[in-house]
Amino acid sequence: MANSAQTQELVYLVTGGCGFLGEHVVRMLLQREPRLRELRIFDLHLGPWLEELKTGPVQVTAIQGDVTQAHEVAAAVAGAHVVIHTAGLVDVFGKTSPETIHEVNVQGTQNVIEACVQTGTRFLIYTSSMEVVGPNIKGQPFYRGNENTPYEAVHRHPYPCSKALAERLVLEANGREVLGGLPLVTCALRPTGIYGEGHQIMKDFYHQGLRLGGRLFRAIPASVEHGRVYVGNVAWMHVLVARELEHRAALMGGQVYFCYDNSPYKSYEDFNMEFLGPCGLRLVGTRPLMPYWLLVLLAALNTLLQWLLRPLLLYAPLLNPYTLAVANTTFTVSTDKARRHFGYEPLFSWEESRTRTIRWVRTAEGSA
Ligand SMILES: NC(=O)C1=CN([C@@H]2O[C@H](COP(=O)(O)OP(=O)(O)OC[C@H]3O[C@@H](n4cnc5c(N)ncnc54)[C@H](O)[C@@H]3O)[C@@H](O)[C@H]2O)C=CC1
Ligand SMILES: CC(C)[C@@H](O)CC[C@@H](C)[C@H]1CC[C@H]2[C@@H]3[C@H](O)CC4=CC(=O)CC[C@]4(C)[C@H]3CC[C@]12C
Numbered sequence: 001m002a003n004s005a006q007t008q009e010l011v012y013l014v015t016g017g018c019g020f021l022g023e024h025v026v027r028m029l030l031q032r033e034p035r036l037r038e039l040r041i042f043d044l045h046l047g048p049w050l051e052e053l054k055t056g057p058v059q060v061t062a063i064q065g066d067v068t069q070a071h072e073v074a075a076a077v078a079g080a081h082v083v084i085h086t087a088g089l090v091d092v093f094g095k096t097s098p099e100t101i102h103e104v105n106v107q108g109t110q111n112v113i114e115a116c117v118q119t120g121t122r123f124l125i126y127t128s129s130m131e132v133v134g135p136n137i138k139g140q141p142f143y144r145g146n147e148n149t150p151y152e153a154v155h156r157h158p159y160p161c162s163k164a165l166a167e168r169l170v171l172e173a174n175g176r177e178v179l180g181g182l183p184l185v186t187c188a189l190r191p192t193g194i195y196g197e198g199h200q201i202m203k204d205f206y207h208q209g210l211r212l213g214g215r216l217f218r219a220i221p222a223s224v225e226h227g228r229v230y231v232g233n234v235a236w237m238h239v240l241v242a243r244e245l246e247h248r249a250a251l252m253g254g255q256v257y258f259c260y261d262n263s264p265y266k267s268y269e270d271f272n273m274e275f276l277g278p279c280g281l282r283l284v285g286t287r288p289l290m291p292y293w294l295l296v297l298l299a300a301l302n303t304l305l306q307w308l309l310r311p312l313l314l315y316a317p318l319l320n321p322y323t324l325a326v327a328n329t330t331f332t333v334s335t336d337k338a339r340r341h342f343g344y345e346p347l348f349s350w351e352e353s354r355t356r357t358i359r360w361v362r363t364a365e366g367s368a
Contacts, residue, residue, distance in 0.1 A: 033243065132163050134153060227331055275357045
């Protein structure tokens, strides 16, 4: 949308707008998209915080809906200039069935695409994932790779499979004619492990540490690097792509971009300690405290327990065969494609990202 920058004329739709990333995208749009006239927030579960957003100059429309329901998606998309599709089931813990993950992440994305085509929305940004690439089932490392690095992206787990399928649908839809005769312009953003205010897994680690007397026990070698990116920078990249997609359609349409910033390369556990350490936790062990085969056994036991207990309760611990394999495989990115294509620079420095996250964990302490 290249014309007059300050006229409030644009309608955006954010699916999953009440999620961890979605909320940051919503708030970033309200702060940094001056052309916004209406912001539609589509989510299965609407948050109470939305009410506070309705007092500003932008019309904020909360829509309780399900991306698996095509008619609900079409009604929400109709009249929108831009759709930012973050809604999805981020489940690597066995909380939902593979069928449900596919239905939400793949069929839900297909519904969003078809809604854009049928109602004339021309710009679609999809929140994909590093997991579309890897780690693959062979546990091959991806060391400071970029969007062009050769890598055998082979998956079996329902989550990465669903993200890869959905991303392909979005990229293949680029150029399709929408109602009105103009082409649909799509692109996909691939965040690595997102951290920051609202990251439930970080909160889970913190509470686990509190239960263990202020200690967490190293399970993964410090040498295994895992890419992480601050949620505010991921949100900023989404806003920037949405702003630039129209007049850079030829360059950006049908492209994928890793989400990155200046967060340091560390193991998943050491990176978490950047925030949990200042909140009083200690990571015990300079190397894994138990042999890998024992971790594999414990992970398998957790899977068995989850299956046995399912008729009674949902048992979904952090450690399972998939999370262990992912945590134990180096996956980091080093790229500047987003900067080259649409001028992306991280909005938040590493120091700011760290300070904001620590501040949030400390408030989460109160909710322990
Ligand atoms: N958390 C992370 O580290 C990463 C997340 N991503 C992607 O970012 C996106 C957002 O992830 P998070 O914010 O972490 O997850 P989240 O679970 O906090 O947010 C997802 C949102 O989608 C909504 N949703 C789920 N099913 C829905 C349905 N059927 N209809 C409508 N809304 C539905 C949920 O209510 C939730 O508000 C996802 O697509 C995920 O695959 C990508 C890379 C890393
Ligand atoms: C119990 C220990 C082995 C512990 O270290 C396990 C950590 C584990 C829960 C996380 C390690 C890597 C994370 C994943 C990674 O950041 C990539 C992801 C991308 C997404 O799109 C969604 C989230 C996730 C799969 C993320 C989930 C948590 C980990 C597996």
